[in-house]
Amino acid sequence: xxxxxxxxxxxxxxxxxxxxxxxxxxxxxxxxxxxxxxxxxxxxxxxxxxxxxxxxxxxxxxxxxxxxxxxxxxxxxxxxxxxxxxxxxxxxxxxxxxxxxxxxxxxxxxxxxxxxxxxxxxxxxxxxxxxxxxxxxxxxxxxxxxxxxxxxxxxxxxxxxxxxxxxxxxxxxxxxxxxxxxxxxxxxxxxxxxxxxxxxxxxxxxxxxxxxxxxxxxxxxxxxxxxxxxxxxxxxxxxxxxxxxxxxxxxxxxxxxxxxxxxxxxxxxxxxxxxxxxxxxxxxxxxxxxxxxxxxxxxxxxxxxxxxxxxxxxxxxxxxxxxxxxxxxxxxxxxxxxxxxxxxxxxxxxxxxxxxxxxxxxxxxxxxxxxxxxxxxxxxxxxxxxxxxxxxxxxxxxxxxxxxxxxxxxxxxxxxxxxxxxxxxxxxxx
Amino acid sequence: xxxxxxxxxxxxxxxxxxxxxxxxxxxxxxxxxxxxxxxxxxxxxxxxxxxxxxxxxxxxxxxxxxxxxxxxxxxxxxxxxxxxxxxxxxxxxxxxxxxxxxxxxxxxxxxxx
Ligand SMILES: Cc1cc2nc3c(=O)[nH]c(=O)nc-3n(C[C@H](O)[C@H](O)[C@H](O)COP(=O)(O)OP(=O)(O)OC[C@H]3O[C@@H](n4cnc5c(N)ncnc54)[C@H](O)[C@@H]3O)c2cc1C
Numbered sequence: 001x002x003x004x005x006x007x008x009x010x011x012x013x014x015x016x017x018x019x020x021x022x023x024x025x026x027x028x029x030x031x032x033x034x035x036x037x038x039x040x041x042x043x044x045x046x047x048x049x050x051x052x053x054x055x056x057x058x059x060x061x062x063x064x065x066x067x068x069x070x071x072x073x074x075x076x077x078x079x080x081x082x083x084x085x086x087x088x089x090x091x092x093x094x095x096x097x098x099x100x101x102x103x104x105x106x107x108x109x110x111x112x113x114x115x116x117x118x119x120x121x122x123x124x125x126x127x128x129x130x131x132x133x134x135x136x137x138x139x140x141x142x143x144x145x146x147x148x149x150x151x152x153x154x155x156x157x158x159x160x161x162x163x164x165x166x167x168x169x170x171x172x173x174x175x176x177x178x179x180x181x182x183x184x185x186x187x188x189x190x191x192x193x194x195x196x197x198x199x200x201x202x203x204x205x206x207x208x209x210x211x212x213x214x215x216x217x218x219x220x221x222x223x224x225x226x227x228x229x230x231x232x233x234x235x236x237x238x239x240x241x242x243x244x245x246x247x248x249x250x251x252x253x254x255x256x257x258x259x260x261x262x263x264x265x266x267x268x269x270x271x272x273x274x275x276x277x278x279x280x281x282x283x284x285x286x287x288x289x290x291x292x293x294x295x296x297x298x299x300x301x302x303x304x305x306x307x308x309x310x311x312x313x314x315x316x317x318x319x320x321x322x323x324x325x326x327x328x329x330x331x332x333x334x335x336x337x338x339x340x341x342x343x344x345x346x347x348x349x350x351x352x353x354x355x356x357x358x359x360x361x362x363x364x365x366x367x368x369x370x371x372x373x374x375x376x377x378x379x380x381x382x383x384x385x386x387x388x389x390x391x392x393x394x395x396x397x398x399x400x401x402x403x404x405x406x407x408x409x410x411x412x413x414x415x416x417x418x419x420x421x422x423x424x425x426x427x428x429x430x
Numbered sequence: 431x432x433x434x435x436x437x438x439x440x441x442x443x444x445x446x447x448x449x450x451x452x453x454x455x456x457x458x459x460x461x462x463x464x465x466x467x468x469x470x471x472x473x474x475x476x477x478x479x480x481x482x483x484x485x486x487x488x489x490x491x492x493x494x495x496x497x498x499x500x501x502x503x504x505x506x507x508x509x510x511x512x513x514x515x516x517x518x519x520x521x522x523x524x525x526x527x528x529x530x531x532x533x534x535x536x537x538x539x540x541x542x543x
Contacts, residue, residue: 053474057464337478344474351466360468365475365524367517381517383524397524401516413516415489416479422488423481430482 035062036354039121039131041111041292043067043095045074045336046137046324048428049343055102058351063103064129066121068110070094072429073164075195076336077421082161082172083205084213085374091164093429114296116317133350136298136305136314137324137339138290139163140194143303146286148259157262158281161202162194174280175206180214182279185267187257188223189286192304194325194334196229197380199284201370204234207242208373219246222267222276223255224286229333230370230380230400237372237410257283289326304328309390311349311359312342321346330391332384338366340424362386369417377413465539469532472525473540476533484537495541501534502527 040051043065051065072093080086098104109123114134121129142160144152161171175184184206188199203219210217219242227250228234238246249255254274257267260283267276267283288294288303298305298316305322306315309330314320323346324339332338341364349359367381382398384391401413473484481487484494493501507513508522525533 057466057470340478341475344471348466348471348474351464355463355466357466360466360471363468363472363475363529365478365521367479367521379517381520383521394524397522398520409516416516419486419489420479423486423490424478426487427477427482430487 035060036132037062037064037130038133038135038350039063039129040065040135040137041114041121042137042139042290042324043069043072043098043106044137044139044324044339045424045428046139046339046343047135048072048093048095048098049340050135050137050321050323050347051104052098052102052428053344053347054350055098055104057347058354059103061351061354062105064105064107065095065098066107066109066111066123066129067095068108068124070108073168074336074421074425075162075164075198076424078161078164078168079198079202079205080371080374081168082175082202082209083371083374084172084175084209088169093425095429097430111292112295114292114298114317114320116296116320119319132319133353134320135343135346135350136293136296136320136322136326137343138292138326140287140289140325140334141291141294142285142287144285147257147283150260150262150283150285154260154262158260158265158283160284161282162198162284162287171280171282175209178214178217178279181216182214183218183220183277184210184280185220185222185276185278185282187267187281187283188221188225188228189284190224190251192334193284193287195368196333196335197234197368197370200228200230200234201372202282203246203248204238204241204370204372207238207245210245211242217245220276220278221246221248221255222257222269223248223250224257226250226252229368230378232403233378233400234370234372236403237376237378241372241376287325289322293322293326298322298326300328310362310386312346313349321350330384331382331393332364332366332391333368335366335368337368337420337424338364340428341365362391364391367420369413369420371414371417372410373414375414376407376410377417378410379413465536467532467536468529469536472529472533473536476537483540493537496537498531498534498538501537502530505530505534 040047051063054063074091077091095106099106109125111121112124113122159167159171161167203221207219254269256269259268265278289299289305293299293305300306305327307322307327312321312323314322323342325334364384369379371377378401380400382393480493486492505522508515508518
């Protein structure tokens with residue numbers, strides 16, 4: 001469809017044309033209040049990306065980002081803090097650039113209701129926001145009731161450290177306090193969950209810390225699954241780097257934890273037949289889309305949000321998009337890199353819709369870097385397209401790092417892991 | 431501190447000359463609607479690793495400022511394996527020649543802005 005500048009002005013609802021458009025970066029809220037309004041819920045990897053790219057690609061839009069925290073700690077890099085070679089300050093991000101450089105209106109509040117029929121979002125502080133398009137990227141919430149003996153409050157003693165912040169610090173402190181010769185138990189969830197290689201990177205970096213400071217300690221992984229992401233590479237690396245320090249127990253061998261005795265730091269599987277006692281326990285509960293998605297009728301019975309596989313539009317409500325961990329994105333893993341690239345798909349789609357143009361073909365990518373030591377990394381990568389009704393990896397592309405390469409290759413990937421962190425956080429919050 | 435891997439992987443000779451496309455006159459007029467084409471979407475996915483608008487702030491190589499022809503030739507070399515890489519081979523194999531062409535032109539275009 002041919003598109004003229006007049007259509008553009010009309011679509012955005014701006015009277016007065018050329019002067020507004022040429023000066024649009026500095027256009028004030030007041031003059032701009034007839035522009036199309038986009039509200040974004042959640043300032044994490046998905047939400048901050050879509051807000052920034054909307055304003056970057058279409059400065060005349062009115063974009064409001066709702067996020068309760070002033071300082072966001074990325075989960076990526078949080079295992080590096082737990083491993084003891086990065087600080088919380090190294091994984092802290094804030095919203096000043098989105099606001100000052102790009103003109104995103106950042107509202108520090110929590111969305112408590114989406115009224116899809118009225119195109120409104122209600123915030124805890126009492127404000128109501130109107131939207132033409134809404135993007136929801138609330139990340140995950142936990143199913144704290146999945147095992148007997150454990151509830152939400154117990155996360156203060158047995159941390160998940162799977163939303164970065166206080167939980168990350170808590171787990172790190174527990175590891176520091178643990179005696180040499182002690183056992184660290186990590187309980188990994190079944191699929192699907194946030195960051196498929198995350199638990200195994202964590203186990204590696206805890207072993208890295210133990211090797212230097214508590215060489216007689218053990219790392220035990222109790223898994224709800226039979227196999228895991230980049231397994232061959234992890235297992236090869238663990239042997240090479242840590243000998244017998246890390247032990248992995250799959251679900252069928254007693255790894256499926258069913259009950260936790262929080263006071264005695266003891267875990268039970270196979271109807272109590274197996275018992276594991278730890279000194280520090282990191283229980284990562286199974287997950288679902290962030291609560292606001294469930295409260296707003298955006299989820300399916302399993303707790304995740306079904307979306308149009310071509311553009312991440314919710315299949316439940318018109319004019320709402322869901323991205324990031326909360327969405328069901330075909331073969332894409334729940335990762336920060338996925339959420340970032342989904343944010344770009346949606347930014348482009350919203351702008352094209354407002355210009356009354358057809359969607360372009362979906363194109364997305366993911367790469368998860370995992371460190372086994374600060375200078376040993378492995379990756380899994382893929383390029384995604386819409387193929388036969390869902391989002392799938394392009395055949396022949398992607399895959400994991402090669403097995404059996406020299407340490408130089410692993411070291412180079414570790415160098416790029418930090419490079420990836422610096423780039424993606426600049427792309428999202430910079 | 432780890433040395434820049436480019437030194438070991440023999441990339442540096444490719445960088446001399448710098449290809450900087452500054453001050454070109456081909457930049458679009460300020461009141462033209464921005465580019466949200468297929469090429470734009472393909473290219474902006476690269477920026478998670480290469481930095482916003484292709485300008486790296488850390489250890490990843492920048493891809494901003496390269497002419498489209500150079501970008502296309504390097505992507506083809508990653509794709510067929512003639513240029514060794516840690517991860518680019520696994521990405522470049524995801525794109526057709528036509529996709530490489532339109533994403534490279536977008537990167538060249540924004541580099542002139
Ligand atoms: C240990 C660990 C390691 C990881 N490592 C990597 C890695 O190396 N690479 C990678 O790509 N990914 C990694 N991830 C995964 C990555 O962190 C997530 O996939 C990513 O953050 C998902 O983005 P999101 O936007 O869906 O959610 P989030 O980034 O979690 O953002 C959600 C935001 O929404 C806000 N929010 C929630 N509810 C509301 C509401 N009602 N109103 C307003 N705001 C709300 C929250 O405060 C939060 O800021 C890792 C995760 C973990 C746990």
